[in-house]
Amino acid sequence: MVNRTAPTERTHNKQAIDTLIHARWIIPVVPEKRLYENCSLAITNGTITAILPSSEARNRFAPKEERQLGDQLLIPGLINTHNHAAMSLLRGFADDYPLMTWLEKHIWPAEQQWVGPEFVSDGTRLAMAEMLRSGTTTFCDQYFFPEATAAAVREAGMRAQIAFPIIDSPNNWSRNGDDAIEKGLALRDDYRSHHRIGVAFAPHAPYTVGDETLKKIAIYANELGISVQMHLHETAGEVERAVAETGQRPTKRLHNLGLLSPQFLAVHMTALNDDDIALIQKTGAHISHCPRSNLKLASGFSPVAKMLEAGINVSIGTDGAASNNGLDMLAETNTAALLAKAVSGQADALPAHQALAMATINGARALGIDDVTGSIEVGKAADLCAIDLSALEQQPLHDPLSQLIYTANGHHVRNVWVAGKQLLKDRKLTTLNEEELKQRAANWRDRIAGRTH
Amino acid sequence: MVNRTAPTERTHNKQAIDTLIHARWIIPVVPEKRLYENCSLAITNGTITAILPSSEARNRFAPKEERQLGDQLLIPGLINTHNHAAMSLLRGFADDYPLMTWLEKHIWPAEQQWVGPEFVSDGTRLAMAEMLRSGTTTFCDQYFFPEATAAAVREAGMRAQIAFPIIDSPNNWSRNGDDAIEKGLALRDDYRSHHRIGVAFAPHAPYTVGDETLKKIAIYANELGISVQMHLHETAGEVERAVAETGQRPTKRLHNLGLLSPQFLAVHMTALNDDDIALIQKTGAHISHCPRSNLKLASGFSPVAKMLEAGINVSIGTDGAASNNGLDMLAETNTAALLAKAVSGQADALPAHQALAMATINGARALGIDDVTGSIEVGKAADLCAIDLSALEQQPLHDPLSQLIYTANGHHVRNVWVAGKQLLKDRKLTTLNEEELKQRAANWRDRIAGRTH
Numbered sequence: 001m002v003n004r005t006a007p008t009e010r011t012h013n014k015q016a017i018d019t020l021i022h023a024r025w026i027i028p029v030v031p032e033k034r035l036y037e038n039c040s041l042a043i044t045n046g047t048i049t050a051i052l053p054s055s056e057a058r059n060r061f062a063p064k065e066e067r068q069l070g071d072q073l074l075i076p077g078l079i080n081t082h083n084h085a086a087m088s089l090l091r092g093f094a095d096d097y098p099l100m101t102w103l104e105k106h107i108w109p110a111e112q113q114w115v116g117p118e119f120v121s122d123g124t125r126l127a128m129a130e131m132l133r134s135g136t137t138t139f140c141d142q143y144f145f146p147e148a149t150a151a152a153v154r155e156a157g158m159r160a161q162i163a164f165p166i167i168d169s170p171n172n173w174s175r176n177g178d179d180a181i182e183k184g185l186a187l188r189d190d191y192r193s194h195h196r197i198g199v200a201f202a203p204h205a206p207y208t209v210g211d212e213t214l215k216k217i218a219i220y221a222n223e224l225g226i227s228v229q230m231h232l233h234e235t236a237g238e239v240e241r242a243v244a245e246t247g248q249r250p251t252k253r254l255h256n257l258g259l260l261s262p263q264f265l266a267v268h269m270t271a272l273n274d275d276d277i278a279l280i281q282k283t284g285a286h287i288s289h290c291p292r293s294n295l296k297l298a299s300g301f302s303p304v305a306k307m308l309e310a311g312i313n314v315s316i317g318t319d320g321a322a323s324n325n326g327l328d329m330l331a332e333t334n335t336a337a338l339l340a341k342a343v344s345g346q347a348d349a350l351p352a353h354q355a356l357a358m359a360t361i362n363g364a365r366a367l368g369i370d371d372v373t374g375s376i377e378v379g380k381a382a383d384l385c386a387i388d389l390s391a392l393e394q395q396p397l398h399d400p401l402s403q404l405i406y407t408a409n410g411h412h413v414r415n416v417w418v419a420g421k422q423l424l425k426d427r428k429l430t431t432l433n434e435e436e437l438k439q440r441a442a443n444w445r446d447r448i449a450g451r452t453h
Numbered sequence: 454m455v456n457r458t459a460p461t462e463r464t465h466n467k468q469a470i471d472t473l474i475h476a477r478w479i480i481p482v483v484p485e486k487r488l489y490e491n492c493s494l495a496i497t498n499g500t501i502t503a504i505l506p507s508s509e510a511r512n513r514f515a516p517k518e519e520r521q522l523g524d525q526l527l528i529p530g531l532i533n534t535h536n537h538a539a540m541s542l543l544r545g546f547a548d549d550y551p552l553m554t555w556l557e558k559h560i561w562p563a564e565q566q567w568v569g570p571e572f573v574s575d576g577t578r579l580a581m582a583e584m585l586r587s588g589t590t591t592f593c594d595q596y597f598f599p600e601a602t603a604a605a606v607r608e609a610g611m612r613a614q615i616a617f618p619i620i621d622s623p624n625n626w627s628r629n630g631d632d633a634i635e636k637g638l639a640l641r642d643d644y645r646s647h648h649r650i651g652v653a654f655a656p657h658a659p660y661t662v663g664d665e666t667l668k669k670i671a672i673y674a675n676e677l678g679i680s681v682q683m684h685l686h687e688t689a690g691e692v693e694r695a696v697a698e699t700g701q702r703p704t705k706r707l708h709n710l711g712l713l714s715p716q717f718l719a720v721h722m723t724a725l726n727d728d729d730i731a732l733i734q735k736t737g738a739h740i741s742h743c744p745r746s747n748l749k750l751a752s753g754f755s756p757v758a759k760m761l762e763a764g765i766n767v768s769i770g771t772d773g774a775a776s777n778n779g780l781d782m783l784a785e786t787n788t789a790a791l792l793a794k795a796v797s798g799q800a801d802a803l804p805a806h807q808a809l810a811m812a813t814i815n816g817a818r819a820l821g822i823d824d825v826t827g828s829i830e831v832g833k834a835a836d837l838c839a840i841d842l843s844a845l846e847q848q849p850l851h852d853p854l855s856q857l858i859y860t861a862n863g864h865h866v867r868n869v870w871v872a873g874k875q876l877l878k879d880r881k882l883t884t885l886n887e888e889e890l891k892q893r894a895a896n897w898r899d900r901i902a903g904r905t906h
Contacts, residue, residue: 091848092855096804130846295791296859298800325859326846335788338748347751351549393583393779393863395544395891396898402545406749406778410846411864438848445849 018420019043020063022054023074023386025400029360030375033353035400041074043382046420051378071390072414073400075356076375077137077159077383078329079363081288082229082267082317084143086115086123088130089444091321099235099297107322111144114448115172120148122440127327128156129432134328134410135385137418140229140265140288140317140367142202144173147187150197157423157431159383161367162187163202163229166217168210177203177213181220188226196419198369200227205234206242206250211257218258227368229265229288230254235299236271251276260285265366267317268293269307270300277303277310286313286366289358291335293319304336305344308354315363328410330387333359337405352405386415471873472496473516475507476527476839478853482813483828486806488853494527496835499873504831524843525867526853528809529828530590530612530836531782532816534741535682535720535770537596539568539576541583542897544774552688552750560775564597567901568625573601575893580780581609582885587781587863588838590871593682593718593741593770593820595655597626600640603650610876610884612836614820615640616655616682619670621663630656630666634673641679649872651822653680658687659695659703664710671711680821682718682741683707688752689724704729713738718819720770721746722760723753730756730763739766739819742811744788746772757789758797761807768816781863783840786812790858805858839868 026036040057042050094106138159146164153160164184174180188199203209260283267288340350364374416424479489493510495503547559591612599617617637627633641652656662713736720741793803817827869877
């Protein structure tokens with residue numbers, strides 16, 4: 001009798017939840033260096049409400065939806081802290097040119113001719129499709145027509161920080177720095193209460209934004225608590241020219257203008273001396289390390305191991321697809337892990353668990369959203385990525401974390417959730433139409449190549 | 454009447470061939486910088502007998518088998534000039550250790566305990582499955598029990614140069630240098646007439662093989678026309694210790710011993726000075742550049758752009774999976790292309806067409822088999838690789854060559870032929886059993902972890 005009634009009683013007592021995900025392996029990232037085996041996540045209203053052994057979870061919860069991940073490793077969704085998403089339409093458009101030739105003869109003219117709301121909408125959606133298919137749940141974007149970017153993100157269901165571009169000179173989107181700030185703050189008002197979309201300042205670079213504009217940004221950022229991201233020390237040449245022109249290294253100049261703080265994200269950061277590193281550390285500013293773009297544009301080597309050792313928060317960005325040429329955060333993290341060893345001369349630098357932290361929780365910290373995402377913890381949003389570890393080229397499986405960082409890439413990602421909503425399901429996108437995006441990309445290629453109008 | 458009989462007459466006149474492959478795009482590598490569109494390859498007895506427009510090909514040939522590749526790019530099969538294939542069983546077994554800790558505390562003890570013919574056979578087959586799935590048709594292997602490697606290669610249908618390992622100290626396979634040479638020359642006799650398998654000397658490294666053994670190898674190599682491959686200048690520390698102990702840089706010492714010649718392949722080659730580069734150039738020796746292994750083990754940076762500029766033949770190797778952790782030649786070539794730019798400080802260094810040449814024809818030259826493979830030319834073996842360019846993350850397709858080098862990886866490879874035989878067909882292996890290999894890898898993992906005996 002007891003045996004017959006017990007299951008019924010237990011069913012009655014089960015807690016109703018939205019989703020229960022069972023995973024062979026979970027790496028939560030926080031706490032550090034942990035691997036949960038045969039555990040489950042309970043998700044309600046987009047939030048992780050419990051992490052517990054699967055055997056217990058089955059007795060305790062009555063989920064609307066249940067997923068068994070099999071040979072997949074569950075990790076926090078990846079966080080790409082530097083992208084120009086719409087530039088995916090210029091992927092492979094111009095390679096193998098010196099940096100200034102690439103910009104002045106190819107990228108800038110193409111942007112001037114083609115970039116508008118439609119380009120940004122199509123390019124951003126193509127980029128999001130690629131990001132979701134490779135495990136990214138959150139990205140920080142810096143590009144013209146950020147209204148179009150934000151609208152595309154809202155619709156697709158990703159999490160993003162839209163860092164609107166501020167440049168003193170006129171461009172397709174803004175007449176000058178003030179105009180950009182005005183438009184960007186209006187965008188911020190539109191998204192103030194949006195749970196997935198934040199808006200931040202993106203003064204382009206020290207050499208394209210003057211002191212007056214930067215001072216204004218610093219004041220707004222401090223008063224309104226808005227994040228700031230900026231290309232900084234991308235090349236040694238940039239630093240040398242700045243010293244010649246301003247008498248200061250760019251990092252020092254930004255500090256003097258009141259910009260460096262825990263709300264500031266410095267992108268690239270090659271060619272650093274000890275003073276630069278000390279200043280970043282002291283002010284609590286964050287780094288977005290973009291290894292593949294730095295290599296491809298011959299920008300230089302970022303001293304990642306040294307910065308991590310100094311206690312600086314270093315995250316990872318892909319940069320735009322025009323200089324990468326992809327947005328695969330697992331490939332980017334792999335490159336970061338390998339490169340940091342060679343640059344520091346220490347094969348034990350940037351071990352796998354630290355590389356994964358850079359691609360997740362460090363990214364959340366860099367964007368100021370680590371209360372919401374970046375790790376698999378109770379109370380955080382269910383931003384998740386499940387990676388298949390059963391492929392032949394991942395065998396034998398001595399260590400899931402090693403396979404994740406040193407053998408997996410975006411193609412192994414099978415399932416992705418943002419705020420509890422599944423946006424990639426067995427490699428199928430649920431909110432974006434892959435065939436339509438490919439067709440639109442082909443149309444843009446034809447237009448840019450002058451084959452149609 | 455004419456219309457009715459003409460097709461019949463043309464059928465009668467059609468030339469019988471084995472296979473006709475129609476491709477939207479072909480990059481033959483030789484001649485350089487060419488892209489054939491809508492062309493076809495005719496293959497008979499494993500050899501390419503014609504390359505011509507598809508419209509003509511359909512009228513001229515009567516193939517036993519016909520393949521339409523759709524949105525795939527056809528290139529020469531990739532050539533991996535440095536591998537320890539069987540070490541794929543130690544993929545992810547030990548990461549993030551300093552080089553000597555990694556070798557002395559992890560890799561060497563594991564090898565001593567486990568390496569024998571069964572390990573080598575299983576590991577090599579796992580590696581070949583991975584290589585074929587990522588477009589490699591030829592590899593050069595350096596590992597213990599090369600008889601087991603050769604037998605696995607013979608059966609799987611790949612092309613390989615088996616470089617048998619020569620070490621003065623005793624190991625699982627040989628008692629000393631003479632013993633290794635004797636066993637290796639016997640192996641060479643066994644495969645003397647094999648059309649896909651060559652046998653070469655692989656003195657392990659300058660610090661594990663003494664002058665007497667190296668002199669013998671130089672004599673045999675010169676007299677019998679046998680290739681030699683050797684780890685050389687893998688780290689700056691190796692070079693410094695050699696100078697301290699022998700008074701000579703390793704490259705110079707090998708030259709004095711008569712080893713450097715067009716039959717010699719130097720693997721790794723970081724920490725080079727101008728004299729080293731001049732010596733390699735003068736002697737016609739070849740390079741196997743292993744960028745991912747060099748990064749992961751913090752070995753150093755190879756001056757690839759400088760060597761190419763000096764006219765040295767530089768090819769690409771993955772090294773073993775224990776230090777990579779994969780055997781994906783497209784990923785390796787991508788890393789080589791990106792890294793060469795940053796190391797040289799020139800974003801136009803190692804452009805895409807040159808990177809592809811390194812992964813194909815340069816590899817064939819390095820192994821002394823460029824009369825047979827390394828390019829798509831009439832008279833060469835049909836060693837081919839077809840890569841899908843239709844994936845979302847490859848759009849828009851401004852340039853097939855750019856997508857190949859800067860966005861594709863092994864996962865995009867769909868079809869592979871070696872000597873006209875299709876070994877990968879729509880991503881299915883035709884000569885190796887994927888499920889069996891995975892099961893064997895899992896068994897080895899359990900044995901190595903001490904979970905079974």
